[in-house]
Amino acid sequence: MQDGRSADVVVVGAGFAGLAAAHELAGAGARVAVAEARDRVGGRALTRLLPDGTQLDLGGQWVGPSQHEMRELIERHGVRTYPTPEHGRAVVDYEGALVDAMPAEVTALYGELDRLSREVPADAPWTHPQARCWDGRTLASWLDERTSDPAVARTVARQTAGALLSLDAADASLLETLFYLVSGDGLDVLAGFAGGAQSDRLVGGPQELAGRMAAALPAGTIHLGAPVRRIEHGAGGAVVHAGALRLEAARVIVAIPPVLAGRIEYDPPLPPRRDGLTQRMAAGYALKTHAVYREPFWRARGLSGISFSSAGVLTETVDNTPPGGPSAVLTSFVYGADAHRLRTRPPGERRRAVLERLAGLFGGEARDPVDYVEFDWCAEPWTRGCFSGHLAPGAWTGFGPALRAPVGVLHWAGTETATRWNGYFDGAVQSGRRAAAEVLAAG
Amino acid sequence: MQDGRSADVVVVGAGFAGLAAAHELAGAGARVAVAEARDRVGGRALTRLLPDGTQLDLGGQWVGPSQHEMRELIERHGVRTYPTPEHGRAVVDYEGALVDAMPAEVTALYGELDRLSREVPADAPWTHPQARCWDGRTLASWLDERTSDPAVARTVARQTAGALLSLDAADASLLETLFYLVSGDGLDVLAGFAGGAQSDRLVGGPQELAGRMAAALPAGTIHLGAPVRRIEHGAGGAVVHAGALRLEAARVIVAIPPVLAGRIEYDPPLPPRRDGLTQRMAAGYALKTHAVYREPFWRARGLSGISFSSAGVLTETVDNTPPGGPSAVLTSFVYGADAHRLRTRPPGERRRAVLERLAGLFGGEARDPVDYVEFDWCAEPWTRGCFSGHLAPGAWTGFGPALRAPVGVLHWAGTETATRWNGYFDGAVQSGRRAAAEVLAAG
Numbered sequence: 083m084q085d086g087r088s089a090d091v092v093v094v095g096a097g098f099a100g101l102a103a104a105h106e107l108a109g110a111g112a113r114v115a116v117a118e119a120r121d122r123v124g125g126r127a128l129t130r131l132l133p134d135g136t137q138l139d140l141g142g143q144w145v146g147p148s149q150h151e152m153r154e155l156i157e158r159h160g161v162r163t164y165p166t167p168e169h170g171r172a173v174v175d176y177e178g179a180l181v182d183a184m185p186a187e188v189t190a191l192y193g194e195l196d197r198l199s200r201e202v203p204a205d206a207p208w209t210h211p212q213a214r215c216w217d218g219r220t221l222a223s224w225l226d227e228r229t230s231d232p233a234v235a236r237t238v239a240r241q242t243a244g245a246l247l248s249l250d251a252a253d254a255s256l257l258e259t260l261f262y263l264v265s266g267d268g269l270d271v272l273a274g275f276a277g278g279a280q281s282d283r284l285v286g287g288p289q290e291l292a293g294r295m296a297a298a299l300p301a302g303t304i305h306l307g308a309p310v311r312r313i314e315h316g317a318g319g320a321v322v323h324a325g326a327l328r329l330e331a332a333r334v335i336v337a338i339p340p341v342l343a344g345r346i347e348y349d350p351p352l353p354p355r356r357d358g359l360t361q362r363m364a365a366g367y368a369l370k371t372h373a374v375y376r377e378p379f380w381r382a383r384g385l386s387g388i389s390f391s392s393a394g395v396l397t398e399t400v401d402n403t404p405p406g407g408p409s410a411v412l413t414s415f416v417y418g419a420d421a422h423r424l425r426t427r428p429p430g431e432r433r434r435a436v437l438e439r440l441a442g443l444f445g446g447e448a449r450d451p452v453d454y455v456e457f458d459w460c461a462e463p464w465t466r467g468c469f470s471g472h473l474a475p476g477a478w479t480g481f482g483p484a485l486r487a488p489v490g491v492l493h494w495a496g497t498e499t500a501t502r503w504n505g506y507f508d509g510a511v512q513s514g515r516r517a518a519a520e521v522l523a524a525g
Numbered sequence: 526m527q528d529g530r531s532a533d534v535v536v537v538g539a540g541f542a543g544l545a546a547a548h549e550l551a552g553a554g555a556r557v558a559v560a561e562a563r564d565r566v567g568g569r570a571l572t573r574l575l576p577d578g579t580q581l582d583l584g585g586q587w588v589g590p591s592q593h594e595m596r597e598l599i600e601r602h603g604v605r606t607y608p609t610p611e612h613g614r615a616v617v618d619y620e621g622a623l624v625d626a627m628p629a630e631v632t633a634l635y636g637e638l639d640r641l642s643r644e645v646p647a648d649a650p651w652t653h654p655q656a657r658c659w660d661g662r663t664l665a666s667w668l669d670e671r672t673s674d675p676a677v678a679r680t681v682a683r684q685t686a687g688a689l690l691s692l693d694a695a696d697a698s699l700l701e702t703l704f705y706l707v708s709g710d711g712l713d714v715l716a717g718f719a720g721g722a723q724s725d726r727l728v729g730g731p732q733e734l735a736g737r738m739a740a741a742l743p744a745g746t747i748h749l750g751a752p753v754r755r756i757e758h759g760a761g762g763a764v765v766h767a768g769a770l771r772l773e774a775a776r777v778i779v780a781i782p783p784v785l786a787g788r789i790e791y792d793p794p795l796p797p798r799r800d801g802l803t804q805r806m807a808a809g810y811a812l813k814t815h816a817v818y819r820e821p822f823w824r825a826r827g828l829s830g831i832s833f834s835s836a837g838v839l840t841e842t843v844d845n846t847p848p849g850g851p852s853a854v855l856t857s858f859v860y861g862a863d864a865h866r867l868r869t870r871p872p873g874e875r876r877r878a879v880l881e882r883l884a885g886l887f888g889g890e891a892r893d894p895v896d897y898v899e900f901d902w903c904a905e906p907w908t909r910g911c912f913s914g915h916l917a918p919g920a921w922t923g924f925g926p927a928l929r930a931p932v933g934v935l936h937w938a939g940t941e942t943a944t945r946w947n948g949y950f951d952g953a954v955q956s957g958r959r960a961a962a963e964v965l966a967a968g
Contacts, residue, residue, distance in 0.1 A: 218695030253923070
């Protein structure tokens with residue numbers, strides 16, 4: 083390297099944010115080094131193939147039509163997609179009764195949240211005239227004011243704070259909820275299958291796309307098994323200590339979840355507002371389980387495998403069978419306190435509870451899977467949560483301006499910094515490209 | 526060392542929690558090593574002497590009669606105390622008018638918070654029948670329900686979430702607020718001077734006491750300049766990497782703020798609930814400034830130097846003049862968003878704003894101090910907040926049980942883990958002693 087540096091830019095993290103940043107920079111002629119803690123790329127994208135070849139997506143898995151950044155990458159790198167199976171009707175369980183649709187009061191509250199969310203500027207939620215008020219109340223409080231029916235409140239909480247943010251309504255401020263809704267094109271798109279955020283899956287999973295993005299970078303760009311512990315930075319550049327590596331660069335893009343970015347040692351220490359931001363952006367808590375069967379038995383009953391329950395051990399399920407199988411997969415989701423409760427049960431008991439609930443929803447065959455797979459992202463030291471990080475109540479208005487503001491030569495990426503599809507791979511890509519643009523603009 | 530280990534127990538952090546733990550363990554015959562990141566002991570206790578010898582306490586500074594742990598240490602180590610000066614009457618500014626007392630609606634709300642707080646079990650707030658509800662609403666929401674007068678809400682918010690927790694009412698759950706009140710003997714004691722938590726000061730400051738505690742430990746116990754970055758742990762013991770040191774021990778007590786404890790690398794990684802706890806326990810944000818004068822001019826006007834304002838740039842002030850001076854000191858406090866706003870102004874402008882407000886409260890002489898000192902604990906990499914850490918809304922019920930639960934051979938101390946005087950040095954001492962007792966009970 084002619085200037086003695088390892089690279090022009092060091093990118094921390096080889097998830098979609100880091101990979102997208104590296105591509106933009108390399109495409110503009112910059113020399114890039116990516117330091118990744120894991121021995122693989124892809125971050126929260128992780129595909130596991132069962133012995134028979136059936137694809138399980140253990141992390142994020144879907145892409146929707148308005149996720150333009152991901153769509154473009156999928157096309158560019160030639161990854162095939164297929165529609166999420168919807169062979170039949172969804173099961174909606176409201177307070178133990180199967181219903182055709184949620185009660186009108188529930189859908190009215192969805193509508194109200196959606197309407198409010200469209201007022202929130204996704205690039206600066208703290209500037210909304212009601213920001214202080216909405217940031218200072220939780221979704222739980224807001225629901226208490228709006229309905230006297232605890233089942234209605236619980237249902238809305240499960241489908242929004244839960245199924246979207248992986249939080250409880252007690253953890254999520256109204257402002258964070260509204261921001262998340264507007265960043266993902268509103269509740270119908272966020273929660274939808276065909277035409278929505280759960281529209282399509284990738285052959286090989288999102289990890290396949292991440293792998294192709296990595297392979298398309300100049301050889302030697304990505305350093306695996308190189309966790310970044312310390313970053314020295316100043317006006318003249320930065321030194322990034324990544325495992326045994328010492329990487330020098332003019333600028334750094336930190337493209338990992340904010341809670342992990344806060345755990346890196348910075349010298350000099352980061353300013354209070356930036357540090358305070360990472361103190362207040364805990365990751366959500368979801369548990370995703372996969373029950374594997376020889377046949378998608380639910381389809382014969384006219385069921386899609388999709389379900390939503392207002393109570394009980396599972397919040398949502400989906401048919402995760404890849405086209406051509408060979409096995410069939412029912413995937414279940416549970417969030418926040420429900421996920422805590424389930425997680426603390428012994429593994430055998432947890433499996434039984436999940437399968438028994440699937441049997442109640444789709445038929446007794448659910449009790450006898452050929453395989454049952456769990457993966458706990460909250461236990462992963464290089465992720466520490468699922469799906470993504472969210473600012474605590476009060477934090478958007480107190481610390482929000484520090485979310486993307488560079489600190490000298492340090493720039494911040496990661497889906498938590500995205501203004502569109504925050505929390506999704508699409509947002510991660512947007513964030514990486516935005517951070518790369520900042521670096522390139524800085525010269 | 527006969528077993529090849531550096532110590533029986535390694536204590537991380539030489540604040541009051543770590544020092545108290547080390548004393549209990551050493552007193553019981555255990556070999557202890559304390560690893561401290563800074564080049565001094567005392568943690569959030571820091572005394573600075575002005576050139577004329579006037580003592581400024583830049584961090585925590587008071588002790589009250591029901592803080593039995595600190596009282597006992599002060600007596601044992603022979604540190605002298607003196608009553609906080611109260612030569613005259615306090616200034617109470619309610620919405621720009623000087624009043625004798627806060628409006629009845631304000632005091633009624635204090636009373637209601639106090640009554641509710643007495644229901645909360647300080648050792649397990651999450652077990653209260655209303656815990657989910659109280660944890661899921663912010664103090665801001667609660668105030669909105671209780672009063673339609675924004676000035677009343679702001680005043681209660683400033684004096685509780687602000688002056689006690691260093692938060693905004695938007696950040697603090699009702700449950701965290703109530704827990705904090707009950708842990709400190711209720712609002713009157715927490716907010717009180719004579720007879721309350723601000724009753725007395727220490728000659729030489731709390732750092733003097735910390736220094737004496739350190740000096741009373743066996744020589745070589747404390748390792749300064751030894752920041753702990755990594756802890757390997759298992760059934761057989763632990764290895765603590767502290768700067769260049771490698772300390773082996775049977776057990777470890779981590780006695781630093783939870784947000785910093787979460788930034789240590791643990792091998793194996795900590796379980797999700799413990800990690801999730803540290804993700805959700807941000808430190809408060811206070812700014813404390815000291816204006817130094819030749820004379821305590823306010824006393825001649827019959828004023829105590831104590832003030833509380835329902836609005837404006839300073840929330841509270843106090844006469845911080847040591848007996849015998851030689852200089853006089855007016856110390857000011859501002860919290861949460863108010864502190865952010867003040868902090869982001871240029872230093873000269875900030876100084877002018879503080880002094881102008883002091884002039885309005887106590888007289889024009891306040892505009893011309895002989896010295897003006899600020900110290901920003903939020904910028905300190907080994908503290909990162911002020912006064913102490915608080916669980917975010919929803920976190921007590923989701924993660925509270927992980928607050929003190931040991932993880933194998935790892936034990937947790939620090940004032941944030943205290944059940945009495947949480948957030949105070951007294952709570953830190955209690956926590957250190959409790960953690961030491963856990964270690965000794967484990968054999």
